[in-house]
């Protein structure tokens with residue numbers, strides 16, 4: 001059945017080994033982030049046998065899948081108070097920035113007779129989660145309150161960059177995390193075990209030897225899955241960018257003019273598309289759509305094919321230069337960028353999976 005996501009587990013394993021070599025070689029512990037492929041359990045088998053330290057996800061539903069397995073589990077998205085008990089049940093560590101939530105996690109941990117570790121998130125300017133780095137009083141207040149909680153361990157500090165503000169991790173901004181940690185340590189006479197220096201956008205600093213020394217953890221999703229560092233979108237040496245590919249089937253193949261006929265309004269997603277007049281061209285419609293992929297982040301492997309547009313269930317391709325290579329019922333193959341991989345795995349009711357072992 002199509003559409004089909006083909007997962008080459010040998011390539012995934014290669015990328016995993018290279019990520020471990022790179023991150024652990026830099027003296028960091030490694031959290032592998034599994035949300036990009038909805039915590040697929042075939043991939044988990046590779047993770048479990050590997051040398052990674054933590055398995056991390058933003059959704060508790062994904063972490064639940066790992067119940068009874070051996071790696072420590074991390075919740076990446078700040079917990080909702082309404083899920084506090086689930087968080088303590090299914091995660092060993094979570095990223096937090098709100099003392100009210102941390103207090104609820106403590107209550108849940110007391111109830112479940114567990115200890116729960118916390119990374120206090122510091123916002124170094126990307127403006128997503130974390131206490132803003134200049135709000136020192138708020139940082140100290142959070143630490144002070146946390147230290148009063150019986151079943152919470154302040155395990156360290158974390159930062160996330162490049163996700164909202166597109167701020168690039170540098171030695172300078174990550175050093176602010178280290179300085180903040182040292183101020184906390186001095187003020188409260190404690191030792192913070194972990195300083196988590198970000199995601200796939202931080203890995204380029206390893207090659208440049210610019211990761212500040214006390215940064216001792218990274219949380220890596222995209223670099224492991226697709227082989228690119230996300231600060232400057234460079235491919236990493238010896239990684240694969242096609243461990244995941246998508247195949248979809250041609251359901252219509254016809255020559256048509258390239259500009260719609262009649263007055264145009266908005267498309268199925270409320271946009272006003274602009275059509276380039278390419279004359280009459282051969283177009284293929286394939287049975288996959290915006291519900292399953294992000295057409296702007298999907299890349300035909302056949303370089304003669306380009307994507308013209310998409311609706312929820314259809315992708316329209318320009319196949320004018322492909323001669324007679326394709327007919328109705330054939331399939332077209334694509335590489336996926338992160339957002340397409342995320343959507344294809346989330347659309348599991350419609351997108352089949354095939355594993356190359």
Ligand SMILES: Cc1ncc(COP(=O)(O)O)c(C=O)c1O
Pocket residue numbers: 033035036058076077095160198199200201219220221222223230
């Ligand atoms: C807090 C946090 N850390 C790490 C990651 C992993 O990011 P990336 O896939 O760019 O490595 C994400 C996003 O998935 C995240 O939200």
